[in-house]
Ligand SMILES: Cc1cc2nc3c(=O)[nH]c(=O)nc-3n(C[C@H](O)[C@H](O)[C@H](O)COP(=O)(O)OP(=O)(O)OC[C@H]3O[C@@H](n4cnc5c(N)ncnc54)[C@H](O)[C@@H]3O)c2cc1C
């Protein structure tokens with residue numbers, strides 16, 4: 001059975017971690033062909049992922065910004081040969097794969113966390129408060145997989161790389177600009193340690209305390225929705241039901257109350273530390289280590305002593 | 307331009323969800339239901355477009371059980387003009403899949419000749435994040451998902467989208483489908499006089515069959531279970547104690 005896997009391409013390069021995690025899921029379904037709608041260098045990178053049988057590269061300006069309409073048409077033009085079409089659950093793939101599924105008249109399965117068999121999958125619903133096992137009756141299965149629950153496939157592959165022609169330009173949308181926050185810190189979805197800040201920080205200036213601690217630990221920075229809505233942190237740092245889902249070895253939640261929507265994005269972390277001045281804060285119910293303290297005392301002390 | 311806003315009736319976001327003991331689903335009997343929070347944002351955006359003179363009429367649509375009437379009344383009280391309820395289920399536990407919802411919405415678009423759809427990014431019950439994209443596929447329109455800023459500019463919409471690395475701005479030709487993210491706006495509350503007025507606004511009732519759509523699910527729910535639970539660990543007294551624990555665990 002054949003699997004077509006849409007590689008994650010960002011900023012013109014292969015997003016290796018997200019792609020390699022999806023490859024692990026893909027291997028459980030069949031023979032994996034990776035589609036790179038992007039530069040051929042990204043295709044060469046994808047060919048090195050262990051377990052990839054073949055790479056198809058569509059290197060065309062049409063795909064440079066990952067617009068949903070042209071990428072979906074490209075996938076549909078190739079879909080005939082595959083029973084599964086999968087991608088990592090990134091913002092980009094969540095934009096594209098449901099469109100692909102509807103063009104193929106099949107349902108999409110978003111955020112799959114476990115593969116039971118070729119037609120049966122587990123996925124969280126209600127902000128992760130329930131896990132549903134669903135069996136698809138569609139001829140083709142289109143799914144995005146949660147990167148936080150699959151380990152990345154290793155390197156060492158040497159798949160053949162073929163080029164594929166671009167599909168016609170649907171000319172429905174065009175790219176204007178990207179505002180990408182450049183950062184030297186590890187990426188949120190692949191970091192081993194994450195320090196996350198919430199409304200308790202009180203201001204954008206104070207949020208620097210979170211960054212200082214993160215830098216000391218070589219950690220990624222995360223945020224609650226309240227911190228993002230208040231402008232303390234950019235949108236791409238939001239962890240939760242409708243933000244990023246993470247599962248690092250260590251998650252340090254600072255000034256975050258622990259609403260279910262936030263827990264949905266981090267409760268699979270290996271070790272959770274909560275620092276909050278309110279001993280009743282729900283975050284303590286999921287924390288391995290809780291410290292009731294004023295963050296403005298605790299964080300500078302912690303940063304200094306590490 | 308006529309703007310269509312699909313609104314879903316879902317469990318209120320503050321309710322603690324309980325999985326039924328027999329694994330057949332989540333208990334929705336006697337729990338508080340509300341409009342999907344993202345759909346409130348979508349309705350608000352449509353109202354702002356109308357206030358800015360960029361839209362003439364706002365039609366809200368809900369697909370599901372009869373009780374979704376309440377959700378539509380809420381949208382009308384916020385400021386939508388007209389509502390369409392597409393009854394497609396009798397049991398509150400029966401969720402209509404995004405593909406079927408999208409097919410019904412396509413039928414509504416054709417009948418209404420809508421020029422823009424603003425949906426929510428995601429329904430907080432099934433967490434699918436799919437309906438808007440599917441509707442865009444079925445209509446053959448462009449899509450601008452996860453919007454945090456929308457500007458209608460002649461026959462196109464300039465939309466800033468929340469993406470993994472930050473923000474992306476695209477321009478999408480109208481008609482188009484936009485899906486609303488959390489930071490698009492802050493939805494207004496309906497005032498009491500507006501709630502009274504909403505009772506008199508038109509609410510039309512249809513069925514899935516009126517649009518020739520078969521809503522038979524493609525995904526059979528085999529079972530619904532509780533997630534692995536986490537238990538509270540220990541409280542530490544000081545920063546030093548915390549550091550000691552984390553070192554002991556090899557976490558730092
Ligand atoms: C549709 C929808 C989707 C959502 N999606 C998400 C999501 O993806 N991610 C997300 O995070 N939220 C999400 N939310 C929001 C969520 O419900 C909460 O509102 C949010 O997580 C609260 O953020 P917070 O914990 O930072 O703020 P609060 O709940 O206000 O908590 C602040 C905490 O800081 C503590 N504090 C204050 N001062 C100090 C101090 N000096 N020292 C120590 N502690 C202090 C307080 O005791 C409190 O516990 C969503 C909500 C909705 C409706």
Ligand SMILES: Nc1ncnc2c1ncn2[C@@H]1O[C@H](COP(=O)(O)O)[C@@H](O)[C@H]1O
Pocket residue numbers: 311312313314315342344345348367368369370402404407424425426427428429430432433434435436437438
């Ligand atoms: N049954 C429904 N009735 C009306 N609108 C819906 C329905 N289901 C989904 N939608 C719309 O589609 C959006 C995304 O839902 P979903 O794809 O289920 O996550 C929602 O925010 C609504 O705007």
